[in-house]
Amino acid sequence: MKLKVYVDRMSQPSRAILIFCKVNGIDFEEINIDLTKLQHHSLEFKNVNPMKQVPAIVDGRFKLFESHAILKYIACAFPGVADHWYPSDLFKRAKIESVLDWHHTNLRRGAVGYVFNGTLAPLVGRKLIPKVAAEGEILLSASLETIESFWLTDGGRFLLGSTQPSIADISLVCELMQLEVVDDEDRIRILKPFTKVKKWMEDTKIATRPHFDEIHEALFKVKGILQKRRISAATLKINSGSKL
């Protein structure tokens, strides 16, 4: 029985799992749970993940949610996953655990707070909350500074100075890719001070191509829609201004 992966490609941890599975040649079935249609609240999906969140997996009789737990499970349960993704070496693995734990309460919290409350909320019927978005941006920038000055300082192209990517690289870069949906000016402004971060994002994309680009197509589609809306809104503003 194939591994079932329940995802919405607009969700950054969903994309991380899809990319990881594809890069490692894992035979899986992708099941789309459309968050904008509130499919994560369906009774059927509640049987998969009672927390009503994507990503989640079903592997035979085994059910699991939380993206980091899923990445580790897949890295260990399927043959052929190269060791660098989740090293069996105790010290290397511990450091990756440390990055992943740090991610929860820093980069992820900041990025989600900023992107969701500043841009994405209306897509799932919620209101924008500029104050929460602003708080998110502060934590996001502090987290980017930590990646730039600490997690990327040990020589290699990837986190912790590794010469090859780990599940932490995929998880964190997919999080940062979510910035594509905000206004381009804002994204460029936020990332501008962080040269190493931008290089690392590019290196992670290259290391996981062509899957990285393919899995991110959905995000770029939404980016395009939001950009058009912004242009329409700006044009409307200019036109209504000229009529005054």
Added chain:
Amino acid sequence: MKLKVYVDRMSQPSRAILIFCKVNGIDFEEINIDLTKLQHHSLEFKNVNPMKQVPAIVDGRFKLFESHAILKYIACAFPGVADHWYPSDLFKRAKIESVLDWHHTNLRRGAVGYVFNGTLAPLVGRKLIPKVAAEGEILLSASLETIESFWLTDGGRFLLGSTQPSIADISLVCELMQLEVVDDEDRIRILKPFTKVKKWMEDTKIATRPHFDEIHEALFKVKGILQKRRISAATLKINSGSKL
């Protein structure tokens, strides 16, 4: 060279690591980093953990921070740690990872938001923020409901239906013990609906005695001080009221 464990016993993840080490007979040196004296901002401690947070460990040349990563490292690096703490079985371990990841963005976020912003902030020179505390309480109660109705439903006395505790039990119960410092009425009100949670907390205490009680003495000392302050403040209020 002994394992060095940098902690403040007022920090709940610090206590989790101390209890875990003591229960498992690990030979370690406890180094107190007094958060109220801002010792976590010292240059010396920055060399141990650049994130300026406890807990952190130094094991020979190896440095590590983030409490879950530390618990897993110790469980794997030291001989004699019973398998139930962090099972080598792939499926059991994956479920524990899932609880630990869930903890970061649910119970921990809720409990810290509530306890720190509603009670502890002044001890480290910060202001109380009642609005953030109230938001924290909502997430804390929702997380308690999830523990009660989901994580504790599989039969055993511990999380995931286990008959013996894991690192997740220690981590989550230490988090909930932080509620001891809030007003007793509030703690009792918040925990009241959750019979299984209260039983599980008691079972975890029993399973890790006498270390659990010993390590929590510092917390109960602060609880006593805060209780006295509350009584003094209430008395002052009554007295000044009677003078009106």
